Amino acid sequence: MTTAIAxxxxxxxxxxxxxxxxxxxxxxxxxxxxxxMLAHLADLPPAKQQPNLLLAAVRHVTGVPGGWADFRRNALAHWGEIRTVIMERSTQTNEAGRCAALLPVLALLPQPLALLEVGTSAGLCLLPDRYAYDYGVHVLRPVDMTADTPVFPCRADEATPVPKSLPRVVWRAGLDIRPLDVKDADQMAWLETLVWPEQSDRLARLRAAVQVARADPPSIVQGDLTRDLPLLVKEAPRDATLVVFHTAVLAYVSDQAQRDAFAAQALSLCDYWISNEEPRVFPSIAAKIDRELRPPLFMLAVNGQPVAAAHPHGATLDWIAEPPPANGRRKSTM
Ligand SMILES: C[S@@+](CC[C@H](N)C(=O)[O-])C[C@H]1O[C@@H](n2cnc3c(N)ncnc32)[C@H](O)[C@@H]1O
Known part of the structure; x- marks a missing residue:
């Protein structure tokens, strides 16, 4: 057991x-x-042995360590408290910067949009129209931009159809097995701890995105994506393009058959299903790309077709192909 953890x-x-x-x-x-350390980790359920969770829990209880000696001393001395944090919380990193990867696809779809995000965490990726983006070639700003609006930098390659305007979102809703509330200070402190120590720009952007969300939080429902998608889809308006999307979520569903069943259901229920995940999450979609996407790159796919390779936090985008047409569920076309 400890060999596999190591x-x-x-x-x-x-x-x-x-x-x-x-x-x-x-x-x-x-x-x-x-x-x-390996013995302590081996004593945890397998889903709780992950590096991101341990590293964040130690920081949450004892602060950012100066180095290995400091970390080891703190972790062993406070293991009871750290174990409680590990068991009670999970890695729900909400990275609003991923909107920079989603935006070129969202902007290509028939407007307006109804956005439904599964595995939404605090819902920060449900607000792509409320942030600013710097794609190098140009900067996109929301109409009500202030000095506090986060600007997400994204180095998109020449093939990427960088949008000229933000998508028009008329409805948005999130689903999460453990929703986080942007107005809850303790939950937001945990989200901040999940940002890696040296990534101060990312932390500043997270804080700014939380402020944007606090002004008008998206509606989030507690539920399991493998079971509860149809109920939420029923609430979406019929006269908008319904987009079901997820980023960095489906790896939490460990059974491939369950992932594939979710994908089939999403496809049958919406106009566009956008998946932004590690390629291994949907091997049958990744097999359609003629080059290897090296970790940590994500595969951005629309209705089961690869569209781009994306940095896991949305910092880069390499276009692969135009998105396929809508499912036909609502007669919308590209
Ligand atoms: C790493 S976070 C990603 C959050 C957000 N999508 C983003 O990209 O910033 C994964 C989220 O998926 C949620 N999740 C995991 N399994 C789920 C399930 N079966 N149903 C609904 N949500 C789930 C977790 O609670 C967590 O909030």
Whole structure:
């Protein structure tokens, strides 16, 4: 058991943290070599052994460590409290910057849009029309832009159809197994702890996005995406293009058959199903791309067709192909 956990931490250090968080990379490599830490992790349910959750829980209880010695001392001394945080919370990182990856697709669809996000966390990705975006070639701003509106930078390649205007959203709703409330200070403190230590720009943008959401929070329903999608779809207006989307969510559904069943249901219920996930989440869609998307890149897909390779936080976008037409559920066309 501890060998597999050590391997998970080494993979996290080398494939996810390297180049993005020197502290998390060093800590994860050291945890993988530490029998005491591995024994504590082995005592947790498998879903709770993940690096992001442990690293955030230790920071939540004892603050940002100076290095490995500090981390190890704090983690072992406060393990009871840290274990409670691990068991009570989960990695619900809400990265509004992912809207920069979704936007070119959303802008191509017949307007106006009804947005339904599953695995919405605090709902920050449900507000793509309320943020600003810097695509290099031009900057897109909402009409009510203020000095506090977050600006999400995205390096899009030349093939990407960078939108000239923001999408028009007339309805939005989220579904989450454990919804977070942007007005709850403790829940937002946990979201902040989930941002990696050196990523101060990202933290500032998270705080700004939470402020935007607090002004007019999206409606979020508690529920399981494998079961409760049809109920929420019924509430969507019929005269808008219904988009069901998710980003960084379906990996939490461990059974591939359940993921595929969700995909089939989403396709049957909406006009456009947008999936922004690690390629391994939907191998049959990833197989349609003629090149490998290296971790940590996400695959952006529309109605089961790959459309772009996206940085996991929306910082880059490499276009693959135009989205396919609508499902025909509502007679909308591209
Ligand atoms: C990593 S967060 C991503 C949040 C948001 N989509 C984003 O990209 O910023 C994953 C979210 O999926 C939710 N989730 C996981 N499994 C779920 C399920 N079966 N049904 C509904 N939500 C789920 C979690 O509670 C969490 O809020």
């Amino acid at each position: 391997e998970t931490y080494r993979r996290f250090a080398r494939e996810e943290a390297r180049g993005r968080s020197p502290l998390y990379e060093a800590l994860s490599e050291s945890i993988a070599d530490d029998p005491d």
